[in-house]
Amino acid sequence: MKKFLLPCFLALGMCVSAQTYFSDNFDDEDVSDWTRIDADGDGRNWADIFVVPDENGNPTTPVSLISRSWQVSALTPDNWIISPAINLTSATGTVSLNWKVKCAPFEWDKENYSVYVSTSNTTAALLASPVKFTETYDDPENLGRQYSRTLDVSSFAGQTIYVAFRHHNVTDMDYISIDDVVVKSPETVAPSCTTLTSPANAATGVAVSGAVLNWAAATGADSYDIYLGTTATPTTLLANATGTSYTLTTTLASNTTYYWSVVPKNNVGSATGCSVFSFTTKTANPPGCVGNLTPANGSNVSTGTVPLSWTAPTTGGTATSYDVYWGTSATTLTKLGNTVNTAVNITNVTAGSYYFQVVAINADGAATGCAINNITAVNPFAPYCGPLTYSTIEPISYVNMKHNTANTSSASATGASAHEAFITKEFKVEQGTTTEISVNSNTGGAFTHYYSVFVDWNKDGDFADAGESYFTTSGNFFTNNASTGSGTTGIKTKALTVPATATLGKTRMRVKAFYAAATPSATAIANIANPCTNPATAAYGQAEDYTIEVVAPGTLAVSDVNKTDVSVYPNPFTDVLNISDVKGVKSVSINDISGREVKTLAPATELNLSNLNAGLYIVNLKMEDGSVKTFKAIKK
Incomplete structure (x- = not known):
């Protein structure tokens, strides 16, 4: 004004x-x-x-x-x-x-x-x-x-x-x-006293954290000295402010009476005889510590994007938000920010050891003595390039190849990683034949995902050789539009030719989903065709890595096609994970997200996994016919 x-x-x-x-x-x-x-x-x-x-x-x-x-x-x-x-x-x-x-x-x-x-x-x-x-x-x-x-x-x-x-x-x-x-022009007299407005004099139930002192503007004042103490005449200078409010930056004692005054000042001097107000703080009830902090302490996680999650405290007062801390030392954690959600993604994480802590807060203060988890980030994609990063994650939820069983994962972006490693999931293909690949993903609305597939057929540790990229050129794009990633209606299938020169044995496949317009630009096409990087901004989608086993022609038969749907439930689970059908299952193995095998079990419809830490695990059902069915499961 x-x-x-x-x-x-x-x-x-x-x-x-x-x-x-x-x-x-x-x-x-x-x-x-x-x-x-x-x-x-x-x-x-x-x-x-x-x-x-x-x-x-x-x-x-x-x-x-x-x-x-x-x-x-x-x-x-x-x-x-x-x-x-x-x-x-x-x-x-x-x-x-x-x-x-x-x-x-x-x-x-x-x-x-x-x-x-x-x-x-x-x-x-x-x-x-x-x-x-x-x-x-x-x-x-x-x-x-x-x-x-x-x-x-x-x-x-x-x-x-x-x-x-x-x-x-x-x-x-x-x-x-x-x-x-x-x-x-300059002032010629000191300003008059201000009128204190809130907290009102003798107010009770004032919050111990984040209390705000307010007063009216004083004529001729350039700034205001703020005094606060526990005696009736406070003499401790708390701060000098140029506005007419001040938020306390320190936590006050619970159920304690404080006295405060505000003294206007200018180049001539300070006001005198200004009033003093008092207020009494409430009995503080800060929240307790969060629960189910994930990844669990001691876990291995993938480099790139690391999802953190937790549940609201069940003790103390109700949490209104959470401070998230991260660092390479438990004693020097850095506050990354504050969130009202119970999950965040930490991006651009390189290989190494990290510590993190989530502290619940409310108006009465912050939780104390809460756990600090130590995790180790490893690169599961080595020796191949990666992990890829995306500015917005829109998950791939389904990948399958003809004569194999599908890998399914959540279509929700919450807690998802930009690049996931399903290295233990194997698809078999025949050398020198044409097979089919099926993919589904959450396109984030009425948008189009372009699927590109990269396979290291000569097993030289990259996707750079001729014939190792699929669906990366105009006229041969593999697309999906307006899919939620859930159910079967959004699954898209396209033919994929296995070279006659493909080396027999196991190698790496990468499936990449990347958003682009209905008529992609030259820059977008270059991004679709790049197995190793994405642009720093406006990259929507996800990438997943799998193992391909190249077998001799005629090895796969119609009988290899999955005839039954198997599921694991509940997901997330607490201690026991159920398998809907164990017919034809030879053994069960559990891997953590880095690919390390943490448990092997005999086939059973109920798997007792109570001794595992909370976190994300890969459940592998090794079938009697040599195939492997893989599921992601989260232990709370």
Whole structure:
């Protein structure tokens, strides 16, 4: 909201308050009288947005001018915004330009910006003006605090001026916020006291964590000193704020009375005799620790995308969200973020040992003493390239080849990996014959997945040789449109020719699902045909690896076709996993996600797996005819 104010006089003619010549706090989100210039031409500028939200949609900034150096991908801004004309023709003596600046509460807060003042609103005149200010914002504690800044513009007294803010010489940080732009003469008296608003005096049941102190704006105040303590006259300076609210960053003691006061101040001095309010905290009931933390401690997981999951605490208060910590040492975990969900994906995980922890929180505080799980990421795809990454996972849910049994997996993207290793699942094909491959996937709506298949027929450890790629060229695409990935209606089948020169024995097959338009671009076709990489952004789909066994012609017969449907249930399971039909099953083996065999059992309709840790397992039914039926099962 813009204000153009006149001097304030007492009856005796003395000025007791500053004259404000211009003020804009942007609360009305209207900058129609400002001039915006997108000098870098990227289509983004100041005031495209006025608030930056967090991952839960909550504002992280006041309503203010916003310019960004990152938005999904890196930006290199050269954004200008120039004020309307500011009339200083009546001004004499000292005049100052004041504003507040804030950036992201992370290490990527080093936004560079400049402020220019001139009697002309052209960029050339503003750049040439001797009155300017430049800084690279850097909160040393990476808390994203808002700071007040002042520039002396007294040399322009008696003239009309323009003020420009320029965001430039920076890339790949996040955002900069400019607020409360004011041109005024200096205060001549200290400000009066403010009115405390909340918590109300003598309030009870105040949260021990995240309590917010609020007060009214005080005339003539530049900032406010906030005092908090457990004595009736608090003397401990908690913080200095430029706004009219402050969120406590420390957890208060449970069921304790606190006293607080707010003292306005300016360049002349501080208000005196200000009131003190009290409040009493509630009896804290923070949540207990989460349950079923997965992957289990000591587990091996695949490199690439590692899904973490847990269940809500069953002790303490109700959790409202969860802080997720990750690192290579149990003593130096880094907070990755906060989520209201009970599952997250950790992406771009390379081979090595990792620790993670999930801490439930609510308004009363955070769970304490919770487990830290240690997992080891291994690359199950070696010696082949991978794992592939996708910006959005749209799972493959069904893969089968003629004369074999299908591999089925969940069509839900929740908890799915971008690249899954079903190395223990084997498909048999005959050398020099034409077989069929069937695939289904969750296309994420009315979109098209392109399936490409890669087989290392000469067993040289790559998919780079002639004849090892399928369905990668126009006219021979293998597609699926608008499939949920569930049931049989979305299963698509296409012929696949096994070379007569294919080396007998076991080798690797990779099946890749990749979203592209109905008429794919040349870039999309190149991505469909690439078995090793995807673009960093806009990659939708999933990849899966299998084992192919090449056998001599005539080895497979009609009798090899799976005539019965076998399932495992319940899934997820607690201790006992049931098999619907064990007829023809020779033995049962259990592998963890890295492919390591952790248990072997005799065939039975009930498998007692109570001694396994919680996590994802591959259940292999080794049939009397030599085939293997493979299922994914999750132990809670």
